Amino acid sequence: xxxxxxxxxxxxxxxxxxxxxxxxxxTSSMARAGLLxxxxxxxxxxxxxxxxxxxxxxxxxxxxSGEMVIMVFxxxxxxxxxxxxxxxxxxxxxxxxxxxxxxxTVALAAVAVLTxxxxxxxxxxxxxxxxxxFEVMGRSMVTFLxxxxxxxxxxxxxxxxxxxxxxxxxxxxLGEARGEPGD
Amino acid sequence: xSTLTPLGVLAVALGGAGCVAVLECVVAxxxxxxxxxxxxxxxxxxxxxxxxxxxxxxxxxxxPGLLLIAAVMALATVPWAxxxxxxxxxxxxxxxxxxxxxxxxxxxxxxxxxxxPLGVVGGFRWxxxxxxxxxxxxxxxxxxxxxxxxxRPSDIVEVQHAVPMAxxxxxxxxxxxxxxxxxxxxxxxxxxxxxxxxxxxxxAGYGGLDAAIVWLAQRVxxxxxxxxxxxxxxxxxxxxxxxxxxxxxxxTVGVATLVLWAGRRxxxxxxxxxxxxxxxxxxxxxxxxxxxxxALTLAFYR
Amino acid sequence: MVSLPVVLxxxxxxxxxxxxxxxxxxxxxxxxxxxxLMLGAAMxxxxxxxxxxxxxxxxxxxxxxxxxxxxAVEAAVGFALVISAxxxxxxxxxxxxxxxxx
Numbered sequence: 339x340x341x342x343x344x345x346x347x348x349x350x351x352x353x354x355x356x357x358x359x360x361x362x363x364x365t366s367s368m369a370r371a372g373l374l375x376x377x378x379x380x381x382x383x384x385x386x387x388x389x390x391x392x393x394x395x396x397x398x399x400x401x402x403s404g405e406m407v408i409m410v411f412x413x414x415x416x417x418x419x420x421x422x423x424x425x426x427x428x429x430x431x432x433x434x435x436x437x438x439x440x441x442x443t444v445a446l447a448a449v450a451v452l453t454x455x456x457x458x459x460x461x462x463x464x465x466x467x468x469x470x471x472f473e474v475m476g477r478s479m480v481t482f483l484x485x486x487x488x489x490x491x492x493x494x495x496x497x498x499x500x501x502x503x504x505x506x507x508x509x510x511x512l513g514e515a516r517g518e519p520g521d
Numbered sequence: 522x523s524t525l526t527p528l529g530v531l532a533v534a535l536g537g538a539g540c541v542a543v544l545e546c547v548v549a550x551x552x553x554x555x556x557x558x559x560x561x562x563x564x565x566x567x568x569x570x571x572x573x574x575x576x577x578x579x580x581x582x583x584x585p586g587l588l589l590i591a592a593v594m595a596l597a598t599v600p601w602a603x604x605x606x607x608x609x610x611x612x613x614x615x616x617x618x619x620x621x622x623x624x625x626x627x628x629x630x631x632x633x634x635x636x637x638p639l640g641v642v643g644g645f646r647w648x649x650x651x652x653x654x655x656x657x658x659x660x661x662x663x664x665x666x667x668x669x670x671x672x673r674p675s676d677i678v679e680v681q682h683a684v685p686m687a688x689x690x691x692x693x694x695x696x697x698x699x700x701x702x703x704x705x706x707x708x709x710x711x712x713x714x715x716x717x718x719x720x721x722x723x724x725a726g727y728g729g730l731d732a733a734i735v736w737l738a739q740r741v742x743x744x745x746x747x748x749x750x751x752x753x754x755x756x757x758x759x760x761x762x763x764x765x766x767x768x769x770x771x772x773t774v775g776v777a778t779l780v781l782w783a784g785r786r787x788x789x790x791x792x793x794x795x796x797x798x799x800x801x802x803x804x805x806x807x808x809x810x811x812x813x814x815x816a817l818t819l820a821f822y823r
Numbered sequence: 824m825v826s827l828p829v830v831l832x833x834x835x836x837x838x839x840x841x842x843x844x845x846x847x848x849x850x851x852x853x854x855x856x857x858x859x860l861m862l863g864a865a866m867x868x869x870x871x872x873x874x875x876x877x878x879x880x881x882x883x884x885x886x887x888x889x890x891x892x893x894x895a896v897e898a899a900v901g902f903a904l905v906i907s908a909x910x911x912x913x914x915x916x917x918x919x920x921x922x923x924x925x
Contacts, residue, residue, distance in 0.1 A: 341824050341888045352833045359837060359860055363844045363853065367577065369633050375856050376626060382837075382863050383619075384887050389830070389874040394887050395673070400619035404655055405859075405895055406866060407625050407648050413852050414645075416915045430918060431839030435846035443839030456876060465873070465895075466610050467672055467882045473881035476887070485889050492896045496903035521661040 347388035351492050355381040363429075372410035376402055393467045523554035529605055530597045537596075537736055537744030541777060545774050548781040573726050576636020581726070584630035585734035587623060592741035599748035600675040600765040602758055613674045614662045617749055619656070619706050624742070625651040628706065630801065631735075632723030644722035646792055650703065653799030658700040660807035664693045664814035665753045668822040674749070678757030685756040689817060692812040694754050696803055701746040701780075705739060708784035712792060747776040832870030834902045838864035853910070856902045862894045 359378040362371050379402040386395030429435075465473075474482050544554065567788020575581040598617040600606040610616055624647060662670070666672050669680040677686075687694040703710040727735055751757060756763030768787035790798075841860030848854055871882045880885050905915050912919065 345824045348825045356836055356840065357839045360848070362860075362870075363749050363840075363848060369577070369630075370580065371853070371856070373580065373626060373630065375859065378837075379859065379863050380623075382867060385867065386870050389825075389870050390878075391870050391873060391884065391887075392610050393615065394866075394884060394891075396610070396612050396615040396619050397888070398891060400615060400659070400922050401891060401895060403619070403622040403626055404652065405898060408652065409627060409852065409856065409898065410629070411645070411648060412905065416852065416909050417850055422908060424888070425849070429847045430849050433849050435843055437844035437848060439839045441875060442842055443835050444833035446838060450835055451828045453828075455827050465879060465884050468670075470884045470888070471882050478882060478885045478917050479884070481889065483893060486904055489892065489896050496899050499900075499903035500906040 344388050348385060351381045351385050351388065366419070368413040368419075369410050372406050374415055375405035375409070380408070393470060411483070467504075526597075526605075530593065530607060532595055532600065534596050534744065537773075538740035539746075540774070541740040541743050541781075544777055545781055548612055548778060548785060552587060552650060555556070557713075573635075573728065575634050575726060576632045579634070580630040581634025582731060583595075584626060584627045584634060585727070587630065588627040588738040589734050589741070591617055591620050591623035592738045592745060596745035596748070597744060598674060600614075600678055600752050601769050602755065602764075603675075603764070606675045609673060609675055612672045614672050614677070614749075614753070617674070617745075618655075618659050618662055621742075621746075624659070624704055624706075625655070628723050631727070631754045635723070635726035637726065640723055640725055643712070643725075647706070647723060649739040649796060650710070650712060650799070653796050653803075654700045654703045657696050657799070657803040657807040658704070660691045660804075661697045661807045662753070663796055664690060665809045667811070667814040667818045670818075670822070674752050674759075678752050678759070678804040682735065682759050686749065687754040687796065690814060692806060692811065692813065696807055696810060697750065697754065698780075701750060702783070703747060705742045705780075707739070707780060709789045710795070711789065712782075712795075743777055743780065743799060744773065747773045747780065750776045800811070825872055827875040831868060834864040834867040834871065837861075837867065847855055851915045851917055851920075852903065853904050854917060855898055859894055859898065862890055862897075866890050873879070 343511075355378050358374045358381070362374045362378065365371050365374065373420075380399055383395045385403065387399055410412030566728075595617055597608045598610070598613045600609065600613075607613075608616075623821060626652075628647045629644040630641045632642075632647065635641075665686055668686070671677065671679040699710070702746070722737055724732075748769070751769060755772045755776070757772075760767045760768035763771070834909030838861050841857045841862075841864060844860065845854050846857075848857065869883050869887050869890075873880060873887075877883065908920055909915050914920070
């Protein structure tokens, strides 16, 4: 993308992304919080595309929609006030965490702006998909395998954690109906 | 991607939606009723902003727009002819899958926004179903992209110049067809909005301009997925006598007719059975399809 | 115009917002959302470096791929923990989940 094109896409997208990310923690409706997070991370995918990483940008768009709707699912299940009707305050230590976050932001932004980064390398395109594919299957195969194994263990572990009664199938704790439907 | 591409995509979207409307009347055996359509159009124009009582009116009114944007973005990735390949990104099929993935939150927003119990249930049912279908869809796209060695839709069309992918990978094709019908929430997978299911479900509250946009978005989605099916599985624009664009149009219309006809003939499965089939049958078979695609690539497509 | 310090600064602000959420929210799921934002900010950093400093560093693109995947995995495991905790003590608030026993 040309410099002008990148700037035209980047600035509004960055502004919207930051505002929606902040609103995730301000809104009291849980469905809106999940969908605002989807907006923020989806627009981040758009920013990736503007920064010439098309493959990563489209992947980010694809994955975030699935993840965030799952998050909305879980929020409606487990939060005390998913509709935001009662206006409960879901925060603790608001001022201290805001202070810490602001301090960290200022520190990181100072490093970003004040460092003398090396001069820009000529070459407008991020690695193309074939090159990423060869990298994944060639040089980074070991890392890829470990990531795959981590995902597998996480899947199995997650299912075990979520099962009522855990891995021994001993039975649900007191107060819940015994046995799972459909077994 | 030239500057005329967006205009071309919009033209295909609107023209395609009109063709699908005609196709629906043909498949249903009813006659075209210009009087009815004119009356509907005038109602939409005269009362565009019906404001029903909604629980979350922001999400309610944003949902049709998101649906339309997702549909048009999916349509933009479809390659129609060697001269008009849509937005020909090198990771184009990933954008297709990503755009289709935004149908999920859009229908959920419609259901949640309207706030009626049946609407919310419709929205959540849609979430459950789409999560189950989304993965076979993405995995089949991978299986089809492997022989082409590229994620660009026009490269996948080019690799099929001799044999269509539907013959080479029938399992992938068999998994793809139900998934795309489900994405368009057409029968037999129209659980979120069927009239007999949940009293109209997620889309029951819409009227006026919102309903028109939802209608348009559903038609554009059908055009997009039919076009992509023709491109990925049916050799796209390759064919003996006719020009490429005509072949593409013929194949797209064929797939759309098949989808609409199947919707009228097949009964709607209930939610539990559909979910069980999707998770226990479709997902493992999609992984098998990827393995088969890998073997085929090594054997024939080097 | 857009340059490396700009991208890194935007990512820094996103990281700060995620940190505010992760530290300041009481519900576990909101904390997970804060962590997702922080990981998103890290990815934006890497993509910025990929564009402006090392355009042919495919290992950077692979890093973003792995982080994206692990975002999803971490959220999944977090949700499983929330289900398990909710079953046990009927709450998903970090302030109430203070006992390891049970």
